[in-house]
Amino acid sequence: MSSEDGTALLAAVGVRKRFGALVVLDGIDVTVGAGEAVGIVGPNGAGKTTLLSVFAGSQRPDDGEVRLRGHDVTSIGPAARCRLGIGRAHQVPKPFGGMTVFENVLVGASTGGRRRGKDAYRQAVQALDQCELTGLANRTAESLGLLHRKRLELARALATSPQILLLDEIGAGLTDEEAIELVATIREVQSRDVAIVWIEHIVHVLVQVIDRLICMDGGRIIAEGDPHAVMKDASVIDAYLGSTAGSPVA
Amino acid sequence: MSESAVAAPVARDFRVQRWSWVSVLFAGGLAGIVTVLAFGPVLLGENTQNNLIQLYFLMIMAMMWNALAGYGGLVSVGQQGFIGLGAYAAVFFSVQHGLNPYMSMLLGTLVAGAVAIPIAAVVLWLRNGAFAIATWVVAEVFSILVSLDPNPAIGGGTGTSALLPFNLRYDPTHRLHYTYWAALGAVAVFLLLLFVLLRSRLGGSLQAIRDDEEAAASVGVRVLLGKGVLFVVAGMGCAAAGTVILAWQLSVLPIGPDSIFGINWTARMIFMVLVGGIGTFEGPIIGAVVLYVLQTYVSISGIWYFVMLGGIAIGFALLLPRGIWGTIQERFNVQLLPVGYRLRTGDGR
Numbered sequence: 248m249s250s251e252d253g254t255a256l257l258a259a260v261g262v263r264k265r266f267g268a269l270v271v272l273d274g275i276d277v278t279v280g281a282g283e284a285v286g287i288v289g290p291n292g293a294g295k296t297t298l299l300s301v302f303a304g305s306q307r308p309d310d311g312e313v314r315l316r317g318h319d320v321t322s323i324g325p326a327a328r329c330r331l332g333i334g335r336a337h338q339v340p341k342p343f344g345g346m347t348v349f350e351n352v353l354v355g356a357s358t359g360g361r362r363r364g365k366d367a368y369r370q371a372v373q374a375l376d377q378c379e380l381t382g383l384a385n386r387t388a389e390s391l392g393l394l395h396r397k398r399l400e401l402a403r404a405l406a407t408s409p410q411i412l413l414l415d416e417i418g419a420g421l422t423d424e425e426a427i428e429l430v431a432t433i434r435e436v437q438s439r440d441v442a443i444v445w446i447e448h449i450v451h452v453l454v455q456v457i458d459r460l461i462c463m464d465g466g467r468i469i470a471e472g473d474p475h476a477v478m479k480d481a482s483v484i485d486a487y488l489g490s491t492a493g494s495p496v497a
Numbered sequence: 498m499s500e501s502a503v504a505a506p507v508a509r510d511f512r513v514q515r516w517s518w519v520s521v522l523f524a525g526g527l528a529g530i531v532t533v534l535a536f537g538p539v540l541l542g543e544n545t546q547n548n549l550i551q552l553y554f555l556m557i558m559a560m561m562w563n564a565l566a567g568y569g570g571l572v573s574v575g576q577q578g579f580i581g582l583g584a585y586a587a588v589f590f591s592v593q594h595g596l597n598p599y600m601s602m603l604l605g606t607l608v609a610g611a612v613a614i615p616i617a618a619v620v621l622w623l624r625n626g627a628f629a630i631a632t633w634v635v636a637e638v639f640s641i642l643v644s645l646d647p648n649p650a651i652g653g654g655t656g657t658s659a660l661l662p663f664n665l666r667y668d669p670t671h672r673l674h675y676t677y678w679a680a681l682g683a684v685a686v687f688l689l690l691l692f693v694l695l696r697s698r699l700g701g702s703l704q705a706i707r708d709d710e711e712a713a714a715s716v717g718v719r720v721l722l723g724k725g726v727l728f729v730v731a732g733m734g735c736a737a738a739g740t741v742i743l744a745w746q747l748s749v750l751p752i753g754p755d756s757i758f759g760i761n762w763t764a765r766m767i768f769m770v771l772v773g774g775i776g777t778f779e780g781p782i783i784g785a786v787v788l789y790v791l792q793t794y795v796s797i798s799g800i801w802y803f804v805m806l807g808g809i810a811i812g813f814a815l816l817l818p819r820g821i822w823g824t825i826q827e828r829f830n831v832q833l834l835p836v837g838y839r840l841r842t843g844d845g846r
Contacts, residue, residue: 305714305715326715326718326719329715330717335715337712341715342709343705343708343709344709345704345776346701347837349513349840350704350837350838353838354705354716355716358698358702358717359716361717372511375840385839404716
């Protein structure tokens with residue numbers, strides 16, 4: 248699978264989204280190729296999480312389209328999109344508190360991942376192993392601390408066998424050591440040709456994994472391309488430092 | 498892109514345990530108890546049979562309310578709508594159309610299940626408080642519609658009697674036996690149905706919906722479908738309990754808190770589930786026994802009876818929020834009827 252025939256794995260075309268008077272996404276065009284890792288940075292309120300929600304189907308855009316393998320999936324809900332291969336790890340972990348860690352991941356493997364019986368168990372155990380949660384498998388999710396909740400969020404998304412994984416600040420609040428482990432895990436996922444869209448404030452962690460970086464501000468994409476080039480872009484520096492000098496150059 | 502071929506993690510030795518020897522023993526014991534109870538009409542006196550029938554329909558109600566609230570996060574205060582609907586549907590078939598009363602009970606249960614489908618399609622779009630109120634409104638609407646029905650078999654607001662269809666076919670002793678078996682059968686069927694349902698993939702999906710609906714959808718759970726199946730099953734269960742109540746007391750009223758459509762049924766269901774342990778499979782069965790013992794051996798009646806129930810329920814909510822069985826389960830880590838999963842790996846736990 249490649250994007251050489253012009254069909255991206257996932258694409259947003261002219262996506263707009265407003266909440267009341269507030270324009271959160273103001274005409275976004277993004278494509279993600281199969282197996283590609285795309286990072287998204289930008290100041291708070293830039294619309295990054297909303298864009299991820301539009302990709303995942305939990306927010307419907309007011310205008311524009313979301314395409315998966317060239318098909319319009321804009322009107323398809325989040326559950327069906329997950330079954331079509333879009334996995335998501337939320338910014339604030341949303342564990343199924345009353346269930347065990349293993350049961351949490353098993354739900355992902357058996358519904359989103361459409362696996363049955365032993366096959367589902369194997370998939371769940373593999374996701375737990377990958378996120379180093381196997382030792383906590385029989386603990387209830389509500390008893391986990393933040394680090395383990397974040398890992399569970401990732402493990403549950405992985406268990407659905409996604410072709411594209413949407414990560415929302417999965418590294419926030421982690422120590423350097425924990426972040427290194429996380430990078431290793433995500434690299435391993437990517438090595439199996441899973442595309443990744445990753446919102447992260449910790450840029451030095453992000454650039455270790457991604458092929459391409461997008462910077463958003465005020466609901467628009469203000470820079471896109473090679474990660475190091477984007478970070479040196481004048482408009483990106485502006486957006487982060489809030490200076491009024493300089494003009495937006497893509 | 499990345500050409501670093503990191504090997505996928507080696508699948509380690511693991512085993513997923515659902516049954517333990519304790520739960521196998523208990524399930525066997527339970528099947529044994531049900532079998533022994535099936536001989537109730539031969540072994541037990543009329544009074545005991547009458548009492549057990551009450552226990553049986555309370556058990557069904559508690560199981561249904563627990564399935565809705567404890568496993569699906571659907572706090573309904575309108576299940577009495579289905580209790581009444583089941584009873585009146587059985588009246589419709591037996592009194593009005595002269596069908597066999599026990600066949601009418603079965604048909605009434607199925608009709609209520611069918612009615613639950615369009616209701617689910619409406620009320621399940623609402624959440625939490627709005628859902629609770631909507632279910633109550635639905636129950637009140639059922640109640641008012643039945644009370645306005647001028648048909649003599651239905652009886653309007655003055656209620657109706659099912660004495661005739663039962664007494665035309667059966668003498669009182671046989672009627673008691675058959676009603677006892679119908680009630681026990683309904684408990685067994687719905688216990689088994691719920692157990693199979695909650696152990697299946699749907700059970701996990703429902704718990705996920707209960708804990709976080711948005712996250713459940715994001716891992717592929719069809720939220721509305723899962724809730725819908727649960728709502729319809731719970732509607733059928735409550736309707737079955739309603740038909741048993743009809744067969745047991747032989748007359749029903751449509752209006753008022755103590756009627757077949759009365760909110761008092763919901764008060765009882767919440768009591769049983771809170772006391773027994775919400776979200777545990779075994780809890781509501783224990784809660785039903787507690788309520789049954791209270792209403793049989795504590796001679797308080799009327800309003801003070803419900804004040805007592807409310808007081809006990811509040812006491813549990815404050816002091817033992819997991820209820821009797823939830824507390825036991827937590828302390829001793831046992832599940833007698835296992836609906837969950839335990840992962841055992843090669844390197845210890």
